[in-house]
Amino acid sequence: MSAPRRILVYGVYGAGKSTLAARLAEHLAVPWYPVDDLLWQPGWVEVPVAQQRSRIEEICRRDRWIIDGAYHGWRDVPLARADLVVGLDYPRWRSFWQLLRRTVRRLVTREVICNGNRESLGSVLSHDSILIWHIAAFGRVRRRMRAWRDDPSVPPVLLFDSPAALDDWLASLPRPDSV
Known part of the structure:
Protein backbone atom coordinates (compact mmCIF):
# COMPACT_ATOMS: atom_id res chain seq x y z
CA MET A 1 0.00 0.00 0.00
CA SER A 2 1.45 3.35 -0.97
CA ALA A 3 1.01 6.35 1.28
CA PRO A 4 -1.60 8.88 0.15
CA ARG A 5 -0.26 12.30 -0.88
CA ARG A 6 -3.47 14.38 -1.02
CA ILE A 7 -5.85 13.79 1.88
CA LEU A 8 -9.15 15.37 2.84
CA VAL A 9 -10.02 14.82 6.50
CA TYR A 10 -13.75 15.21 7.03
CA GLY A 11 -16.23 15.04 9.88
CA VAL A 12 -18.57 17.05 12.06
CA TYR A 13 -17.38 19.91 14.29
CA GLY A 14 -15.40 18.50 17.19
CA ALA A 15 -14.75 15.06 15.72
CA GLY A 16 -11.00 15.64 15.70
CA LYS A 17 -10.27 16.62 12.10
CA SER A 18 -7.42 19.00 12.94
CA THR A 19 -5.87 16.60 15.43
CA LEU A 20 -5.95 13.82 12.84
CA ALA A 21 -4.61 16.10 10.10
CA ALA A 22 -1.65 17.06 12.32
CA ARG A 23 -0.96 13.39 13.08
CA LEU A 24 -1.14 12.44 9.40
CA ALA A 25 1.13 15.34 8.42
CA GLU A 26 3.75 14.21 10.90
CA HIS A 27 3.44 10.51 10.06
CA LEU A 28 3.46 10.94 6.28
CA ALA A 29 5.61 14.10 6.01
CA VAL A 30 2.86 15.76 3.98
CA PRO A 31 2.05 19.46 4.51
CA TRP A 32 -1.13 20.23 6.43
CA TYR A 33 -3.14 23.36 5.64
CA PRO A 34 -5.54 24.07 8.53
CA VAL A 35 -8.84 25.13 6.99
CA ASP A 36 -9.78 27.45 9.87
CA ASP A 37 -6.68 29.54 9.16
CA LEU A 38 -7.86 29.94 5.57
CA LEU A 39 -11.49 30.78 6.40
CA TRP A 40 -11.32 33.15 9.36
CA GLN A 41 -9.71 36.54 9.72
CA PRO A 42 -9.02 38.20 13.08
CA GLY A 43 -12.20 39.09 14.96
CA TRP A 44 -13.97 36.03 13.54
CA VAL A 45 -14.56 37.77 10.22
CA GLU A 46 -15.25 35.13 7.60
CA VAL A 47 -13.17 35.26 4.42
CA PRO A 48 -15.49 35.70 1.42
CA VAL A 49 -16.38 32.33 -0.14
CA ALA A 50 -14.80 33.22 -3.50
CA GLN A 51 -11.51 33.94 -1.73
CA GLN A 52 -11.83 30.73 0.31
CA ARG A 53 -12.29 28.81 -2.92
CA SER A 54 -9.27 30.48 -4.51
CA ARG A 55 -7.10 29.61 -1.50
CA ILE A 56 -8.25 25.97 -1.52
CA GLU A 57 -7.74 25.68 -5.30
CA GLU A 58 -4.17 26.93 -4.91
CA ILE A 59 -3.45 24.32 -2.23
CA CYS A 60 -5.16 21.49 -4.10
CA ARG A 61 -3.09 22.14 -7.23
CA ARG A 62 -0.04 21.02 -5.25
CA ASP A 63 1.21 17.45 -5.32
CA ARG A 64 1.02 16.93 -1.56
CA TRP A 65 -1.45 18.27 0.99
CA ILE A 66 -3.73 17.51 3.86
CA ILE A 67 -6.75 19.69 4.61
CA ASP A 68 -9.06 19.29 7.57
CA GLY A 69 -12.50 20.12 6.23
CA ALA A 70 -14.49 20.95 3.13
CA TYR A 71 -17.29 23.48 3.04
CA HIS A 72 -20.18 24.27 0.71
CA GLY A 73 -18.54 26.91 -1.47
CA TRP A 74 -15.57 24.76 -2.44
CA ARG A 75 -16.14 21.17 -1.29
CA ASP A 76 -15.80 19.96 -4.89
CA VAL A 77 -12.21 21.22 -5.16
CA PRO A 78 -10.48 18.82 -2.74
CA LEU A 79 -12.78 15.98 -3.76
CA ALA A 80 -11.60 16.34 -7.35
CA ARG A 81 -7.92 16.08 -6.37
CA ALA A 82 -7.75 13.95 -3.22
CA ASP A 83 -6.15 10.51 -3.19
CA LEU A 84 -8.08 9.69 -0.04
CA VAL A 85 -10.91 10.99 2.13
CA VAL A 86 -10.66 10.08 5.80
CA GLY A 87 -14.02 10.46 7.50
CA LEU A 88 -14.46 10.64 11.25
CA ASP A 89 -17.85 8.99 11.55
CA TYR A 90 -17.99 8.79 15.33
CA PRO A 91 -21.27 8.47 17.21
CA ARG A 92 -22.94 11.79 18.01
CA TRP A 93 -22.29 11.46 21.74
CA ARG A 94 -18.54 10.98 21.19
CA SER A 95 -18.01 13.89 18.83
CA PHE A 96 -20.25 16.18 20.90
CA TRP A 97 -18.41 15.24 24.10
CA GLN A 98 -15.04 15.91 22.40
CA LEU A 99 -16.33 19.27 21.16
CA LEU A 100 -17.73 20.24 24.56
CA ARG A 101 -14.45 19.30 26.32
CA ARG A 102 -12.39 21.20 23.76
CA THR A 103 -14.66 24.26 23.96
CA VAL A 104 -14.49 24.40 27.76
CA ARG A 105 -10.69 23.99 27.65
CA ARG A 106 -10.39 26.83 25.14
CA LEU A 107 -12.63 29.07 27.23
CA VAL A 108 -10.61 28.43 30.38
CA THR A 109 -7.15 28.68 28.79
CA ARG A 110 -8.05 31.48 26.34
CA GLU A 111 -6.29 29.40 23.67
CA VAL A 112 -5.71 31.16 20.36
CA ILE A 113 -7.44 29.14 17.67
CA CYS A 114 -6.78 30.72 14.29
CA ASN A 115 -5.49 34.10 13.20
CA GLY A 116 -5.61 35.41 16.76
CA ASN A 117 -9.22 34.35 17.39
CA ARG A 118 -10.44 32.84 20.65
CA GLU A 119 -13.68 31.28 21.74
CA SER A 120 -15.70 33.33 24.20
CA LEU A 121 -18.53 32.53 26.55
CA GLY A 122 -20.72 34.85 24.49
CA SER A 123 -20.00 32.96 21.29
CA VAL A 124 -20.54 29.58 22.93
CA LEU A 125 -23.92 30.70 24.31
CA SER A 126 -25.06 32.47 21.12
CA HIS A 127 -27.34 31.15 18.38
CA ASP A 128 -24.14 30.75 16.30
CA SER A 129 -22.54 28.51 18.92
CA ILE A 130 -20.29 25.77 17.62
CA LEU A 131 -22.21 23.41 19.92
CA ILE A 132 -25.44 24.24 18.08
CA SER A 172 -0.61 0.46 9.43
CA LEU A 173 0.35 3.40 7.22
CA PRO A 174 3.81 3.24 5.69
CA ARG A 175 6.19 6.05 6.56
CA PRO A 176 7.60 7.97 3.59
CA ASP A 177 11.11 6.66 4.21
CA SER A 178 9.84 3.05 4.05
CA VAL A 179 7.95 3.42 0.76
Whole structure:
Protein backbone atom coordinates (compact mmCIF):
# COMPACT_ATOMS: atom_id res chain seq x y z
CA MET A 1 0.00 0.00 0.00
CA SER A 2 1.45 3.35 -0.97
CA ALA A 3 1.01 6.35 1.28
CA PRO A 4 -1.60 8.88 0.15
CA ARG A 5 -0.26 12.30 -0.88
CA ARG A 6 -3.47 14.38 -1.02
CA ILE A 7 -5.85 13.79 1.88
CA LEU A 8 -9.15 15.37 2.84
CA VAL A 9 -10.02 14.82 6.50
CA TYR A 10 -13.75 15.21 7.03
CA GLY A 11 -16.23 15.04 9.88
CA VAL A 12 -18.57 17.05 12.06
CA TYR A 13 -17.38 19.91 14.29
CA GLY A 14 -15.40 18.50 17.19
CA ALA A 15 -14.75 15.06 15.72
CA GLY A 16 -11.00 15.64 15.70
CA LYS A 17 -10.27 16.62 12.10
CA SER A 18 -7.42 19.00 12.94
CA THR A 19 -5.87 16.60 15.43
CA LEU A 20 -5.95 13.82 12.84
CA ALA A 21 -4.61 16.10 10.10
CA ALA A 22 -1.65 17.06 12.32
CA ARG A 23 -0.96 13.39 13.08
CA LEU A 24 -1.14 12.44 9.40
CA ALA A 25 1.13 15.34 8.42
CA GLU A 26 3.75 14.21 10.90
CA HIS A 27 3.44 10.51 10.06
CA LEU A 28 3.46 10.94 6.28
CA ALA A 29 5.61 14.10 6.01
CA VAL A 30 2.86 15.76 3.98
CA PRO A 31 2.05 19.46 4.51
CA TRP A 32 -1.13 20.23 6.43
CA TYR A 33 -3.14 23.36 5.64
CA PRO A 34 -5.54 24.07 8.53
CA VAL A 35 -8.84 25.13 6.99
CA ASP A 36 -9.78 27.45 9.87
CA ASP A 37 -6.68 29.54 9.16
CA LEU A 38 -7.86 29.94 5.57
CA LEU A 39 -11.49 30.78 6.40
CA TRP A 40 -11.32 33.15 9.36
CA GLN A 41 -9.71 36.54 9.72
CA PRO A 42 -9.02 38.20 13.08
CA GLY A 43 -12.20 39.09 14.96
CA TRP A 44 -13.97 36.03 13.54
CA VAL A 45 -14.56 37.77 10.22
CA GLU A 46 -15.25 35.13 7.60
CA VAL A 47 -13.17 35.26 4.42
CA PRO A 48 -15.49 35.70 1.42
CA VAL A 49 -16.38 32.33 -0.14
CA ALA A 50 -14.80 33.22 -3.50
CA GLN A 51 -11.51 33.94 -1.73
CA GLN A 52 -11.83 30.73 0.31
CA ARG A 53 -12.29 28.81 -2.92
CA SER A 54 -9.27 30.48 -4.51
CA ARG A 55 -7.10 29.61 -1.50
CA ILE A 56 -8.25 25.97 -1.52
CA GLU A 57 -7.74 25.68 -5.30
CA GLU A 58 -4.17 26.93 -4.91
CA ILE A 59 -3.45 24.32 -2.23
CA CYS A 60 -5.16 21.49 -4.10
CA ARG A 61 -3.09 22.14 -7.23
CA ARG A 62 -0.04 21.02 -5.25
CA ASP A 63 1.21 17.45 -5.32
CA ARG A 64 1.02 16.93 -1.56
CA TRP A 65 -1.45 18.27 0.99
CA ILE A 66 -3.73 17.51 3.86
CA ILE A 67 -6.75 19.69 4.61
CA ASP A 68 -9.06 19.29 7.57
CA GLY A 69 -12.50 20.12 6.23
CA ALA A 70 -14.49 20.95 3.13
CA TYR A 71 -17.29 23.48 3.04
CA HIS A 72 -20.18 24.27 0.71
CA GLY A 73 -18.54 26.91 -1.47
CA TRP A 74 -15.57 24.76 -2.44
CA ARG A 75 -16.14 21.17 -1.29
CA ASP A 76 -15.80 19.96 -4.89
CA VAL A 77 -12.21 21.22 -5.16
CA PRO A 78 -10.48 18.82 -2.74
CA LEU A 79 -12.78 15.98 -3.76
CA ALA A 80 -11.60 16.34 -7.35
CA ARG A 81 -7.92 16.08 -6.37
CA ALA A 82 -7.75 13.95 -3.22
CA ASP A 83 -6.15 10.51 -3.19
CA LEU A 84 -8.08 9.69 -0.04
CA VAL A 85 -10.91 10.99 2.13
CA VAL A 86 -10.66 10.08 5.80
CA GLY A 87 -14.02 10.46 7.50
CA LEU A 88 -14.46 10.64 11.25
CA ASP A 89 -17.85 8.99 11.55
CA TYR A 90 -17.99 8.79 15.33
CA PRO A 91 -21.27 8.47 17.21
CA ARG A 92 -22.94 11.79 18.01
CA TRP A 93 -22.29 11.46 21.74
CA ARG A 94 -18.54 10.98 21.19
CA SER A 95 -18.01 13.89 18.83
CA PHE A 96 -20.25 16.18 20.90
CA TRP A 97 -18.41 15.24 24.10
CA GLN A 98 -15.04 15.91 22.40
CA LEU A 99 -16.33 19.27 21.16
CA LEU A 100 -17.73 20.24 24.56
CA ARG A 101 -14.45 19.30 26.32
CA ARG A 102 -12.39 21.20 23.76
CA THR A 103 -14.66 24.26 23.96
CA VAL A 104 -14.49 24.40 27.76
CA ARG A 105 -10.69 23.99 27.65
CA ARG A 106 -10.39 26.83 25.14
CA LEU A 107 -12.63 29.07 27.23
CA VAL A 108 -10.61 28.43 30.38
CA THR A 109 -7.15 28.68 28.79
CA ARG A 110 -8.05 31.48 26.34
CA GLU A 111 -6.29 29.40 23.67
CA VAL A 112 -5.71 31.16 20.36
CA ILE A 113 -7.44 29.14 17.67
CA CYS A 114 -6.78 30.72 14.29
CA ASN A 115 -5.49 34.10 13.20
CA GLY A 116 -5.61 35.41 16.76
CA ASN A 117 -9.22 34.35 17.39
CA ARG A 118 -10.44 32.84 20.65
CA GLU A 119 -13.68 31.28 21.74
CA SER A 120 -15.70 33.33 24.20
CA LEU A 121 -18.53 32.53 26.55
CA GLY A 122 -20.72 34.85 24.49
CA SER A 123 -20.00 32.96 21.29
CA VAL A 124 -20.54 29.58 22.93
CA LEU A 125 -23.92 30.70 24.31
CA SER A 126 -25.06 32.47 21.12
CA HIS A 127 -27.34 31.15 18.38
CA ASP A 128 -24.14 30.75 16.30
CA SER A 129 -22.54 28.51 18.92
CA ILE A 130 -20.29 25.77 17.62
CA LEU A 131 -22.21 23.41 19.92
CA ILE A 132 -25.44 24.24 18.08
CA TRP A 133 -23.65 23.92 14.72
CA HIS A 134 -22.60 20.42 15.75
CA ILE A 135 -26.15 19.40 16.61
CA ALA A 136 -27.55 20.90 13.40
CA ALA A 137 -24.85 19.52 11.09
CA PHE A 138 -24.25 16.03 12.51
CA GLY A 139 -26.77 14.08 10.41
CA ARG A 140 -26.00 15.99 7.22
CA VAL A 141 -22.24 15.46 7.57
CA ARG A 142 -22.71 11.76 8.34
CA ARG A 143 -24.99 11.24 5.32
CA ARG A 144 -22.52 13.09 3.08
CA MET A 145 -19.54 10.97 4.19
CA ARG A 146 -21.48 7.75 3.70
CA ALA A 147 -22.71 8.86 0.27
CA TRP A 148 -19.13 9.66 -0.76
CA ARG A 149 -18.02 6.22 0.39
CA ASP A 150 -20.61 4.64 -1.91
CA ASP A 151 -19.94 6.94 -4.90
CA PRO A 152 -17.39 5.55 -7.40
CA SER A 153 -16.72 9.06 -8.75
CA VAL A 154 -15.29 10.15 -5.39
CA PRO A 155 -11.77 9.20 -4.23
CA PRO A 156 -11.57 6.27 -1.81
CA VAL A 157 -13.29 7.07 1.50
CA LEU A 158 -12.28 5.47 4.77
CA LEU A 159 -14.81 5.97 7.58
CA PHE A 160 -13.78 5.45 11.18
CA ASP A 161 -16.38 4.96 13.87
CA SER A 162 -13.97 4.95 16.82
CA PRO A 163 -10.59 6.41 17.78
CA ALA A 164 -9.27 2.85 18.27
CA ALA A 165 -10.08 1.91 14.66
CA LEU A 166 -8.43 5.12 13.49
CA ASP A 167 -5.31 4.42 15.57
CA ASP A 168 -5.06 0.91 14.09
CA TRP A 169 -5.22 2.34 10.57
CA LEU A 170 -2.64 5.03 11.35
CA ALA A 171 -0.27 2.39 12.70
CA SER A 172 -0.61 0.46 9.43
CA LEU A 173 0.35 3.40 7.22
CA PRO A 174 3.81 3.24 5.69
CA ARG A 175 6.19 6.05 6.56
CA PRO A 176 7.60 7.97 3.59
CA ASP A 177 11.11 6.66 4.21
CA SER A 178 9.84 3.05 4.05
CA VAL A 179 7.95 3.42 0.76
